[in-house]
Amino acid sequence: MTTVINNLCIIGTGLIGGSFSLALQRAAACKKIIGAGRSEKTLQQARQLKIIDDYNTDISAAVKDADVIFVSVPLGAMRTVFEKIATGLKQAGNEQAIITDAGSSKQQVQLLAQTIFAQAGKYFVAGHPIAGTENSGPAAAFADLYKNRRVILTPVKNTDKEAIRQVTELWQVTGAEVETMSAEHHDKVLAATSHLPHLIAFGLVHCLENLDDIEDIFRFAAGGFRDVTRIASSDPTMWRDICLNNRQPILAMMKSYKDEMEMLYNALQSADGEKLMEVFEHAKQTRDKFTH
Amino acid sequence: MTTVINNLCIIGTGLIGGSFSLALQRAAACKKIIGAGRSEKTLQQARQLKIIDDYNTDISAAVKDADVIFVSVPLGAMRTVFEKIATGLKQAGNEQAIITDAGSSKQQVQLLAQTIFAQAGKYFVAGHPIAGTENSGPAAAFADLYKNRRVILTPVKNTDKEAIRQVTELWQVTGAEVETMSAEHHDKVLAATSHLPHLIAFGLVHCLENLDDIEDIFRFAAGGFRDVTRIASSDPTMWRDICLNNRQPILAMMKSYKDEMEMLYNALQSADGEKLMEVFEHAKQTRDKFTH
Numbered sequence: 076m077t078t079v080i081n082n083l084c085i086i087g088t089g090l091i092g093g094s095f096s097l098a099l100q101r102a103a104a105c106k107k108i109i110g111a112g113r114s115e116k117t118l119q120q121a122r123q124l125k126i127i128d129d130y131n132t133d134i135s136a137a138v139k140d141a142d143v144i145f146v147s148v149p150l151g152a153m154r155t156v157f158e159k160i161a162t163g164l165k166q167a168g169n170e171q172a173i174i175t176d177a178g179s180s181k182q183q184v185q186l187l188a189q190t191i192f193a194q195a196g197k198y199f200v201a202g203h204p205i206a207g208t209e210n211s212g213p214a215a216a217f218a219d220l221y222k223n224r225r226v227i228l229t230p231v232k233n234t235d236k237e238a239i240r241q242v243t244e245l246w247q248v249t250g251a252e253v254e255t256m257s258a259e260h261h262d263k264v265l266a267a268t269s270h271l272p273h274l275i276a277f278g279l280v281h282c283l284e285n286l287d288d289i290e291d292i293f294r295f296a297a298g299g300f301r302d303v304t305r306i307a308s309s310d311p312t313m314w315r316d317i318c319l320n321n322r323q324p325i326l327a328m329m330k331s332y333k334d335e336m337e338m339l340y341n342a343l344q345s346a347d348g349e350k351l352m353e354v355f356e357h358a359k360q361t362r363d364k365f366t367h
Numbered sequence: 368m369t370t371v372i373n374n375l376c377i378i379g380t381g382l383i384g385g386s387f388s389l390a391l392q393r394a395a396a397c398k399k400i401i402g403a404g405r406s407e408k409t410l411q412q413a414r415q416l417k418i419i420d421d422y423n424t425d426i427s428a429a430v431k432d433a434d435v436i437f438v439s440v441p442l443g444a445m446r447t448v449f450e451k452i453a454t455g456l457k458q459a460g461n462e463q464a465i466i467t468d469a470g471s472s473k474q475q476v477q478l479l480a481q482t483i484f485a486q487a488g489k490y491f492v493a494g495h496p497i498a499g500t501e502n503s504g505p506a507a508a509f510a511d512l513y514k515n516r517r518v519i520l521t522p523v524k525n526t527d528k529e530a531i532r533q534v535t536e537l538w539q540v541t542g543a544e545v546e547t548m549s550a551e552h553h554d555k556v557l558a559a560t561s562h563l564p565h566l567i568a569f570g571l572v573h574c575l576e577n578l579d580d581i582e583d584i585f586r587f588a589a590g591g592f593r594d595v596t597r598i599a600s601s602d603p604t605m606w607r608d609i610c611l612n613n614r615q616p617i618l619a620m621m622k623s624y625k626d627e628m629e630m631l632y633n634a635l636q637s638a639d640g641e642k643l644m645e646v647f648e649h650a651k652q653t654r655d656k657f658t659h
Contacts, residue, residue: 303594
């Protein structure tokens, strides 16, 4: 790490923002870290846990001296937060501050940034760390969260090269492996690997919950059921926001998945053992090939 | 354990049958254990691993002195194996031998037993241990597989009470918790907790495998995707057999699941955040309630 950030502002000091801060502090990569967000209680807790040096509940005020602004709030809060950042930076004459985020969908966020920030979002670098746990809040944060995990950046043509370099470097300092791709490709891949599986898990539990046998279903559940449904315990608000923000790519994946289930249903209805065997064998081969 | 079995015959000496044998041996619950099955290589391996004392590739011959016969073969092989057992027991005048199985679906197996065995299957006790690993074969067997796991027995009115008692006792000796329910209820619960989740996992991987992005999908897969798809690495033959054997209950569950996915698709298409939120919240509550 050659660059040391004088003033880092973290908006949203929960698991994602808090872990980012702790990892950077361990590497002495920032001189001062200011927290911002809606909840003063969360910010107080974050300061107590030494995730931030100080905080400000007024986002526009919090960003005025920032060199880098890290936005780790739910996607549904992104527009409001971006607007407050833009107002604060403009008032402070600090419109070259680097802004980056950690949202799970990127096309919509990129669009927001282009609309809201100065120079069509030239200093905004969209990012997404593929990391997390089922816990949330400042107390869940830990410095190793990003170690050996992938972080995807989705800059556009207009994005400032030096801003990309600095954001890349910061993520590398946390121990993450940084990859760059288009927001479109990111959203398609994440729709398949993360968003669709969450809808599947929520949907499976929801369709079973009104059965008379629901108690027995959980009582006799083996490892397979527990694995498939684990992510149905994820945060509903966060996942509603992700679905709404990455609607088209998820709809495309769901369409193909619904057709697949229809095909399997028909194969089973006509007792077509050969067809079932073909699907199961292909699936096993694909999974074994890519996971071993 | 009060009863000691003089002669136990295990047909299918892989993970399920082998672990059953090792657990009973540890408790000195059997004087002699004979293996039987199609593959001499597997039987030789099982003898070498001390899973069985001796073996016979001729099932009809293997069962002639058996007090208890444990059938742990894939569902697709059940009919042939049952017929060979019936022939052997009849020839040996040993038709009061207790027969039990470990198949993942029970109505079809019960029907087979009633048709094939003497006295409409009076000495047959249908069973299903809710245990297993992703490995198979004699080398995968271990004495603790059934420890604290549930075993479901699905006897019918005609089933001999003493046979039920003995099979229950044998399973308890392995460390399992035995529960009794109707074959119909078993098949419905297992369709929901095990069979549908396997179809979901196979289907998800299969519908993604032809995407251009399949390499990226596995490269950027986080824990959620890995969990949901883990069981897509299961044995295709075994799962084809289970699907075909428990067709109607699985079709009923799939129908309800397909409707659920259709509803989620429509909610997403119309950007109905309230509906998504309601489904996600209910699912999370149900899962959290039953798993904590």
